[in-house]
Amino acid sequence: MSDTPTDYTGPQRVLSGMQPTGRLHLGNYLGALKNWVALQDEGTQECFYCVVDLHAITMPHDPDTLPDAVRSAAAAYIAAGVDPSKSAIFAQSAVPAHAELAWIFNCVARLGWLERMTQFKDKAGKDKERASVGLFTYPVLQAADILVYKATHVPVGEDQKQHLELCRDIAARFNRDYGKGEAFFPLTEPVIQGPGARVMSLRDGNAKMSKSDVSDNSRINLEDDADTIARKIKKAKTDPEPLPSEEAGLADRPEAANLVGIFAALAGKTKADILAEYGGQGFGAFKPALAEAAVQYLAPISDEYRRLISDKAEIDRILSAGAERASAVAQPIVDETKKTIGFWS
Ligand code: TRP
Numbered sequence: 345m346s347d348t349p350t351d352y353t354g355p356q357r358v359l360s361g362m363q364p365t366g367r368l369h370l371g372n373y374l375g376a377l378k379n380w381v382a383l384q385d386e387g388t389q390e391c392f393y394c395v396v397d398l399h400a401i402t403m404p405h406d407p408d409t410l411p412d413a414v415r416s417a418a419a420a421y422i423a424a425g426v427d428p429s430k431s432a433i434f435a436q437s438a439v440p441a442h443a444e445l446a447w448i449f450n451c452v453a454r455l456g457w458l459e460r461m462t463q464f465k466d467k468a469g470k471d472k473e474r475a476s477v478g479l480f481t482y483p484v485l486q487a488a489d490i491l492v493y494k495a496t497h498v499p500v501g502e503d504q505k506q507h508l509e510l511c512r513d514i515a516a517r518f519n520r521d522y523g524k525g526e527a528f529f530p531l532t533e534p535v536i537q538g539p540g541a542r543v544m545s546l547r548d549g550n551a552k553m554s555k556s557d558v559s560d561n562s563r564i565n566l567e568d569d570a571d572t573i574a575r576k577i578k579k580a581k582t583d584p585e586p587l588p589s590e591e592a593g594l595a596d597r598p599e600a601a602n603l604v605g606i607f608a609a610l611a612g613k614t615k616a617d618i619l620a621e622y623g624g625q626g627f628g629a630f631k632p633a634l635a636e637a638a639v640q641y642l643a644p645i646s647d648e649y650r651r652l653i654s655d656k657a658e659i660d661r662i663l664s665a666g667a668e669r670a671s672a673v674a675q676p677i678v679d680e681t682k683k684t685i686g687f688w689s
Contacts, residue, residue, distance in 0.1 A: 352496070352527040356389040357673075358535075359495035361396040361436065364413035365405075368420040369563040370638070371501075371543035371553030373645075374609045379499035379537050381425035391431040392493050392670055393421055398436045398443060399486070402479040403467065415659045420566055422662070423649035434666035436489065441674035446481070446488035448681060452518050453484050457510055463503070487511035491529045492674040499535040502542050503552065508534040522684050543606060546580040549598025564638060567646045574635040577603075582627045589623025591615050603627075603634060610637045 468475035515529035
């Protein structure tokens with residue numbers, strides 16, 4: 345883990361979150377969850393993992409299905425190895441400190457900073473006048489999620505880098521304006537690691553694997569059974585060439601590069617290792633081996649997910665305990681922040 349800024353002397357803490365939209369897939373796992381678990385298992389910093397339901401309502405959503413979507417995301421975190429006895433697992437909306445700090449940060453962030461955010465442009469689409477104001481200030485709430493714990497490290501996928509920069513801009517501006525010469529908030533670093541940091545669609549090697557892709561064949565869901573996984577990998581887009589023996593040969597072959605990257609991440613090897621083994625072979629031989637690795641890897645995760653999701657009461661207990669634990673850290677930080685900016689108390 346990289347060091348925190350030298351002038352911030354608080355404890356190292358980890359926070360991350362995912363939206364409760366749709367089912368989690370291999371890209372979420374290899375790109376983020378795997379790092380969540382690794383940081384938790386280092387055992388040297390407190391970890392906070394939330395399901396960001398406040399962010400979920402920045403786009404049209406269904407109130408009837410949202411509670412179960414939150415439970416489902418929490419179950420996936422746990423199935424992937426986040427351990428509720430080590431890390432706080434909770435719904436963002438259950439810790440009011442997030443929203444409270446977000447308001448303060450709305451008054452710290454500048455309009456110009458938000459206007460540069462590419463995720464807003466992607467999500468708002470052509471008619472941005474119709475986007476919710478919440479969608480525009482989404483990254484400000486994300487900064488509050490992080491800094492309400494004074495988190496120093498955030499394990500995320502590469503696409504979140506820009507939001508982490510904004511979080512540092514907000515922290516720096518706050519420290520400058522109100523810190524009285526000290527770093528009140530840390531300048532949080534993203535933790536982006538591993539060959540799987542960017543898992544692409546099985547149908548298009550230039551598009552991210554995404555839960556919102558209309559084609560279910562584009563992704564491997566954490567709860568897909570063995571036959572489904574094998575079928576999706578068999579159908580995955582490739583090119584007609586055999587696999588190269590060296591990594592350089594993957595340039596300009598996005599689909600091949602993606603499958604080799606996924607195999608490497610699943611097997612805990614490098615791309616070079618995989619190519620040393622499969623170089624010169626066609627996808628006809630490679631795909632069944634990849635499917636087997638994926639099934640082997642995901643089977644225990646999906647079994648555990650299915651077990652958990654059938655026990656709502658257990659998930660609810662975990663979420664309540666997680667929210668309590670998170671609030672115990674977040675509320676004093678918000679109280680201190682309010683005092684710092686001069687609110688009556
Ligand atoms: N924006 C993140 C995503 O789309 C989700 C998120 C919300 C998040 N708050 C966060 C991630 C805080 C890390 C830290 O994946």
